[in-house]
Amino acid sequence: MAGILVITEIKDTQFRKASFEVASEAVRCGKLLNLPAIALVMGHSLPNVEVLGKYGISKALLVENPQLANSYLESYCQIVEEAIKQTQAEYIFFSATAQGKALSGLIAGKLRTTALTDCTSLEVKDGKFKAQRPIYAGKAIVTILPAKPSILSLRPNVFSITESPCPCEMIKMNVPLAEPKVKIVEVKAKENKTLDLTEASVVVSGGRGMKGPEYFHMIQDLAAILGAAVGASRAVVDAGWRPHDEQVGQTGKTVSPQLYIACGISGAIQHLAGMRTSKIIVAINKDPEAPIFQVANYGIIGDALEVIPKLIEETKKMLQ
Amino acid sequence: MKIVVCVKRVPDTALKVKIGSDRKSIEKGDVEYIVSPYDEIAVEHAIRFKEKTPGTEVVVVTLGPADSEKNMRTCLAMGADRGILLQSNADTMDSFNVAKALSDAISQEKPDLVLFGIKATDTDSSQVGAIVSMLLGIPFLSTVVSFSLENGKIKADSEVESGHLVLQSTIPCALSIQKSNVDPRICSLINIRKAKQKELKIVPVDIPNDHFEIEKMELPAERTGGKIVGHGPDAVKELLRLLHEEAKVI
Ligand SMILES: Cc1cc2nc3c(=O)[nH]c(=O)nc-3n(C[C@H](O)[C@H](O)[C@H](O)COP(=O)(O)OP(=O)(O)OC[C@H]3O[C@@H](n4cnc5c(N)ncnc54)[C@H](O)[C@@H]3O)c2cc1C
Numbered sequence: 001m002a003g004i005l006v007i008t009e010i011k012d013t014q015f016r017k018a019s020f021e022v023a024s025e026a027v028r029c030g031k032l033l034n035l036p037a038i039a040l041v042m043g044h045s046l047p048n049v050e051v052l053g054k055y056g057i058s059k060a061l062l063v064e065n066p067q068l069a070n071s072y073l074e075s076y077c078q079i080v081e082e083a084i085k086q087t088q089a090e091y092i093f094f095s096a097t098a099q100g101k102a103l104s105g106l107i108a109g110k111l112r113t114t115a116l117t118d119c120t121s122l123e124v125k126d127g128k129f130k131a132q133r134p135i136y137a138g139k140a141i142v143t144i145l146p147a148k149p150s151i152l153s154l155r156p157n158v159f160s161i162t163e164s165p166c167p168c169e170m171i172k173m174n175v176p177l178a179e180p181k182v183k184i185v186e187v188k189a190k191e192n193k194t195l196d197l198t199e200a201s202v203v204v205s206g207g208r209g210m211k212g213p214e215y216f217h218m219i220q221d222l223a224a225i226l227g228a229a230v231g232a233s234r235a236v237v238d239a240g241w242r243p244h245d246e247q248v249g250q251t252g253k254t255v256s257p258q259l260y261i262a263c264g265i266s267g268a269i270q271h272l273a274g275m276r277t278s279k280i281i282v283a284i285n286k287d288p289e290a291p292i293f294q295v296a297n298y299g300i301i302g303d304a305l306e307v308i309p310k311l312i313e314e315t316k317k318m319l320q
Numbered sequence: 321m322k323i324v325v326c327v328k329r330v331p332d333t334a335l336k337v338k339i340g341s342d343r344k345s346i347e348k349g350d351v352e353y354i355v356s357p358y359d360e361i362a363v364e365h366a367i368r369f370k371e372k373t374p375g376t377e378v379v380v381v382t383l384g385p386a387d388s389e390k391n392m393r394t395c396l397a398m399g400a401d402r403g404i405l406l407q408s409n410a411d412t413m414d415s416f417n418v419a420k421a422l423s424d425a426i427s428q429e430k431p432d433l434v435l436f437g438i439k440a441t442d443t444d445s446s447q448v449g450a451i452v453s454m455l456l457g458i459p460f461l462s463t464v465v466s467f468s469l470e471n472g473k474i475k476a477d478s479e480v481e482s483g484h485l486v487l488q489s490t491i492p493c494a495l496s497i498q499k500s501n502v503d504p505r506i507c508s509l510i511n512i513r514k515a516k517q518k519e520l521k522i523v524p525v526d527i528p529n530d531h532f533e534i535e536k537m538e539l540p541a542e543r544t545g546g547k548i549v550g551h552g553p554d555a556v557k558e559l560l561r562l563l564h565e566e567a568k569v570i
Pocket residue numbers: 206207208209210211232233234235236247248249250251252253263264265266267268269270271274284285286287290302303304305333357
């Protein structure tokens with residue numbers, strides 16, 4: 001059957017948005033390569049799979065197994081392996097989430113090849129498939145012609161979701177799972193159910209210019225109004241003002257939202273590494289010389305503690 | 321317990337990248353190298369584990385050119401017991417080939433735990449750890465922020481997008497370390513001196529051809545056209561108008 005296999009990911013019994021991005025891109029490349037895009041859906045309880053047809057997925061392999069409720073990578077790896085065998089897929093697309101990156105590596109190990117992580121652009125030219133990915137923390141972009149089978153993961157929020165409806169054939173797959181060596185013994189969901197930084201389309205970040213943890217509620221309030229995720233610079237994470245999973249940058253998260261608002265962040269090279277591919281960057285900083293202004297589309301020079309309350313007030317008015 | 325930590329030397333994070341004349345790599349002329357930040361944190365985790373668990377041996381392994389020795393000595397000064405330098409000048413981004421060389425060396429050590437950084441800050445791949453664990457046939461626990469030994473098993477806290485997973489694994493296993501509040505220690509002069517005497521085995525290795533072809537390497541497109549909207553709270557209205565009408569992101 002050969003084709004492009006799309007490894008979807010489920011979160012709280014719903015598809016991740018990133019999975020629709022990967023599906024749309026696989027369908028686009030599939031048309032150019034003359035290959036069908038086939039989705040793999042696995043979980044202990046599956047979402048409405050038909051929705052994949054909306055994005056042009058013509059076939060979906062389904063694995064519903066209660067054991068997957070507390071299974072870790074190894075069980076998913078077994079299922080992906082089986083799906084590759086059955087489909088004879090030449091291209092295997094993941095989304096570059098924590099799970100997607102780890103799984104793509106395990107599958108690369110199995111197939112004795114190298115996967116390309118965090119691709120930001122794919123191209124098919126004269127039947128040749130090329131992928132672009134950032135390296136050196138986004139300071140360089142490399143264009144690669146991968147060997148086959150090609151295993152790739154796509155950076156969330158970069159590829160657009162495109163509708164091209166078609167009927168989606170569902171095929172149930174039964175994969176007996178080996179006794180796992182790793183078990184998930186507890187899931188600790190985020191307390192305030194904040195948005196995933198890497199998937200959010202708006203991110204509001206604060207740095208040392210926010211003056212102290214007691215003022216960070218401003219960042220959170222603005223984020224809440226905009227439906228945004230909260231980010232932070234390393235300086236404030238190291239100072240203990242914010243949890244480390246909010247750090248954006250070279251040794252933190254890489255984000256590519258539609259809108260990134262940097263408040264009291266200087267724009268050190270290591271911070272830029274994590275957010276420079278954002279579509280629109282807004283900087284609020286009292287120092288006109290701050291390097292963040294060199295990458296910002298729009299800047300306000302001023303005291304963040306004065307500007308943000310006004311921004312909250314005006315945004316509320318505007319969205320009403 | 322025996323812990324192997326895989327560490328890589330990478331260009332300093334403050335590096336301003338210049339593309340080399342081959343247009344397929346960066347210019348390496350005046351690059352300063354450091355231990356990849358996540359790998360340094362992985363070494364720190366291993367040493368803290370050793371301090372709590374007497375009888376633990378920590379071995380650092382790297383694949384790189386001869387002058388990676390300097391970075392290996394840093395890890396030895398932090399408290400690792402000995403090092404293995406798999407020496408090769410192949411400056412490859414091919415994760416499988418790197419993983420294969422590492423796993424061949426690691427399998428001879430028969431470790432209980434193998435630690436990796438979540439990613440090397442040059443390749444940004446997050447691949448080598450997963451591939452090594454697959455080649456060694458041991459479970460892979462990713463994005464780990466803390467771990468401990470409990471009743472002969474490894475208990476690890478893994479950070480994922482939606483929160484944290486508490487994992488329990490049989491030993492041996494491999495962990496990739498994510499940044500948390502664990503910072504690498506500053507080495508004392510005495511320990512830096514002691515590190516010079518520690519065992520560092522140098523093993524030449526051959527790296528096969530890459531699994532892909534690099535067509536080109538470029539700098540990212542410059543961000544241009546930025547403007548200062550104004551000063552202080554008075555500029556907010558205009559900013560929102562621009563975000564709404566011009567940028568169309570709100
Ligand atoms: C190996 C390594 C890895 C690193 N990784 C990361 C990383 O992943 N992410 C990261 O962010 N950093 C990282 N850093 C740190 C980075 O170099 C900077 O130190 C850090 O980003 C600075 O944070 P900041 O901008 O919040 O603080 P500062 O540099 O102190 O800047 C504060 C800014 O706020 C402005 N300001 C002050 N008061 C106000 C006010 N009232 N209103 C408005 N503006 C104000 C100032 O003008 C200044 O520009 C790393 C460093 C190293 C060496």
